[in-house]
Amino acid sequence: MKDNILLRVFALCAVILVVIAAVAVYALQALSRSMAATDWVNHSHATISELDNITAQLRQADGLMRTYALTGEAADLAASREAFEKMAQHFDTASALTRTDAATRQTLLQLRAQAAERETLAQAVWAARGANQGAKVQALLAADAGSAAVGAIERGLGKLRDAQFVQLSERDHLSYVQAQTTRWVVGLGIALNFLLLAGIGWLLRDDIAARRRAATILTEANAQLESKVAARTADLQQSNTRLESENLERKWTIASQEHQIRYNQLIVNSVNDLVFVLTKALNVTRINAAVVNLTGRLDEAILTGPLAAVVEVAREPATGLDPLARALREGRELRHHPAIVLGQDARRIPARLTLIPLRDQDRVVGAVAVVQVAFSSPTDNPPTP
Amino acid sequence: MSKLILHIDDEAAIRDIVASLLTQHGYRMCSVATPGEALDAARAEMPALVISDLQLDEADGLETIAQLRQLDAKIPVILLTGVLIDPKVARETVGRLVSAYVEKTRPLSEIVREVTKLIGPAK
Numbered sequence: 001m002k003d004n005i006l007l008r009v010f011a012l013c014a015v016i017l018v019v020i021a022a023v024a025v026y027a028l029q030a031l032s033r034s035m036a037a038t039d040w041v042n043h044s045h046a047t048i049s050e051l052d053n054i055t056a057q058l059r060q061a062d063g064l065m066r067t068y069a070l071t072g073e074a075a076d077l078a079a080s081r082e083a084f085e086k087m088a089q090h091f092d093t094a095s096a097l098t099r100t101d102a103a104t105r106q107t108l109l110q111l112r113a114q115a116a117e118r119e120t121l122a123q124a125v126w127a128a129r130g131a132n133q134g135a136k137v138q139a140l141l142a143a144d145a146g147s148a149a150v151g152a153i154e155r156g157l158g159k160l161r162d163a164q165f166v167q168l169s170e171r172d173h174l175s176y177v178q179a180q181t182t183r184w185v186v187g188l189g190i191a192l193n194f195l196l197l198a199g200i201g202w203l204l205r206d207d208i209a210a211r212r213r214a215a216t217i218l219t220e221a222n223a224q225l226e227s228k229v230a231a232r233t234a235d236l237q238q239s240n241t242r243l244e245s246e247n248l249e250r251k252w253t254i255a256s257q258e259h260q261i262r263y264n265q266l267i268v269n270s271v272n273d274l275v276f277v278l279t280k281a282l283n284v285t286r287i288n289a290a291v292v293n294l295t296g297r298l299d300e301a302i303l304t305g306p307l308a309a310v311v312e313v314a315r316e317p318a319t320g321l322d323p324l325a326r327a328l329r330e331g332r333e334l335r336h337h338p339a340i341v342l343g344q345d346a347r348r349i350p351a352r353l354t355l356i357p358l359r360d361q362d363r364v365v366g367a368v369a370v371v372q373v374a375f376s377s378p379t380d381n382p383p384t385p
Numbered sequence: 386m387s388k389l390i391l392h393i394d395d396e397a398a399i400r401d402i403v404a405s406l407l408t409q410h411g412y413r414m415c416s417v418a419t420p421g422e423a424l425d426a427a428r429a430e431m432p433a434l435v436i437s438d439l440q441l442d443e444a445d446g447l448e449t450i451a452q453l454r455q456l457d458a459k460i461p462v463i464l465l466t467g468v469l470i471d472p473k474v475a476r477e478t479v480g481r482l483v484s485a486y487v488e489k490t491r492p493l494s495e496i497v498r499e500v501t502k503l504i505g506p507a508k
Contacts, residue, residue: 241409248405249493255398256489259467 005207009200016196023189030182037175043097044164044171047104050094051161055154057087058115062150065122069129069137077126084119091115104160111156118149274311274341274351274371280364282307282324294373296344311371312340313353324355324369331357331364339371349373387507389413390500391432393423393449394465395442399489403436403465406493407500411507418442420449427456433504436496439466439479447482461503463487465496 061083068076091112098104121144128136268275269289277286284302292299295310302310307324316323327334334355341349351373358366390412394400400416407414415426420443426432435453437446450462461484470479475486485499 244409245493248402248409251398252402252406252489252493255396255402256467259396259399259489263467 005203008203012196012200012203016193019189019192019196023186026185027182030178030185033178034175037171037178040171041168044168047094047097048161048164050090050097051157051164053090054087054094054111054115055157057083057090058118058150058153061087061122062118065125066141069125069141072129072132077130080122080126084122087115088119104163107156107160111153111160114149114153114156118153274369274373276307276311276369276371277358278307278328278367278369280328280366282322282328282367284310285366294341294343294349307369310342311351311353311369312342312348314338324353324367327355328357328364328367331359333357336372341371341373387411387413388433388504389415389430390434390436390504391423391426391453392416392436393420393441393446394418394438395440396438399438402493403496406496410497410500412500413507420444420452423449424452424456427453431457432460434500435460435462436465436500437462439464439468447479450483461485463496463499463503465489 061080064076064080064083068080091108095105095108095112098108121140125137125140128140271288272290274291274294275288276284276291279285283304283306285304287299287302291297291302291310295302297310313322313324315321316326323334323337334353336352336354339351339353341351343349351371354370354372356368356370357364358368390407392400392403392407392414394403394416395418397418400418404414404416415430415432417423417426420441423435423437427435435450437450439446441449446464446466450464453462454460462482463485464479464483465487467489470486470488479486484503487496487499
């Protein structure tokens with residue numbers, strides 16, 4: 001979308017440049033035409049001026065010719081000659097100014113020919129008067145059409161002058177139309193450029209609006225993401241706290257159990273009586289320190305072995321059965337039963353044994369045998385198994 | 386500043402766990418191993434609460450508590466011990482000497498509950 005808008009903006013800018021260039025070219029052309037028209041107007045005015053001068057010089061020259069004919073003064077002759085020369089010069093100038101206008105030039109040549117006839121007459125008059133031939137002068141002037149011939153030339157010159165004014169009028173109208181057209185072209189070009197600039201502005205505004213919408217959407221998405229991240233972080237922190245608490249609780253449980261086991265072991269070991277933990281088959285699984293101290297045997301020599309290897313118990317006289325096995329089988333306690341503790345050095349130490357069955361959910365799984373050695377008192381008479 | 390708790394126990398593992406627990410709840414902890422260290426710490430800054438084990442290396446917990454109460458007669462004390470005593474017996478014997486009796490076999494949340502009950506939240 002961004003690229004499309006950029007392309008459109010560039011395209012509109014290119015169109016604006018083209019319009020500006022076209023208007024500038026047209027305006028330059030109009031300016032050139034206007035300058036050319038100005039030259040032409042000046043040229044026409046110069047032509048009209050020359051035509052007026054021809055008329056004036058023709059009248060003056062004709063008048064001075066007649067004056068000389070009357071006075072015979074050299075000054076009048078010179079003035080007359082000069083007037084004719086000036087008239088000829090004005091004709092030359094007028095011919096040069098109308099060289100591109102064949103019809104006017106042709107008419108001007110005809111008028112010049114008529115004026116030349118006047119000059120020829122004047123030369124004849126000047127010669128006759130210079131020779132003091134009054135009759136000849138009189139005859140020449142009498143034969144001359146006079147003011148009628150001059151009037152014909154003047155009318156011809158007047159028509160040319162009128163034609164020049166008509167052309168000037170037409171040129172003025174054309175110049176006005178051209179100026180109006182130029183104004184319209186420039187105005188339309190400016191208006192078109194404003195429209196194109198408005199189009200660019202609209203496109204840019206649309207693009208900015210789209211960017212703002214995109215930025216808003218991005219901001220909202222970021223906010224949502226941050227919210228989710230914050231929620232997730234909070235969840236993780238909560239989970240972490242819970243795990244830390246659970247871990248601490250687990251450590252606490254282990255430490256307190258170890259402490260308890262150690263404490264219990266301390267209590268058991270501090271008992272002076274011999275304590276045996278037995279399986280149902282009367283094998284030893286655990287003993288206290290008093291057993292090792294009294295028997296002189298190491299733990300490894302006693303543990304997992306039969307109790308009978310350490311403590312000897314007399315069988316029942318009537319049945320010949322082991323009283324410990326029987327009590328355990330029947331799930332009952334056996335208290336203060338005579339026994340002999342067998343020391344490592346073959347010592348036989350009289351004692352009394354108490355057997356307590358160990359129950360797990362009403363099921364006998366083993367027993368604890370506590371053996372009290374009966375030698376602490378001199379009056380104590382240990383039983384014989 | 387948060388409330389200070391003085392914990393006396395000769396087992397480093399127990400001290401670490403209780404310190405972690407109560408620090409998490411915002412309390413400041415001073416954990417010591419012997420009654421002598423406990424008295425020194427209490428003289429430096431009197432704690433808001435004392436947690437003590439019953440059996441210590443140099444003396445028993447009850448004796449240490451008595452010495453601490455010579456510094457502050459009203460200081461609340463929790464006896465935290467692994468020596469299991471019948472609850473009824475505990476209430477009637479050590480219960481008269483301490484503010485609360487908690488066995489080490491109880492969950493940690495019980496320690497936090499007793500602490501909060503005795504001195505309130507950390508701040």
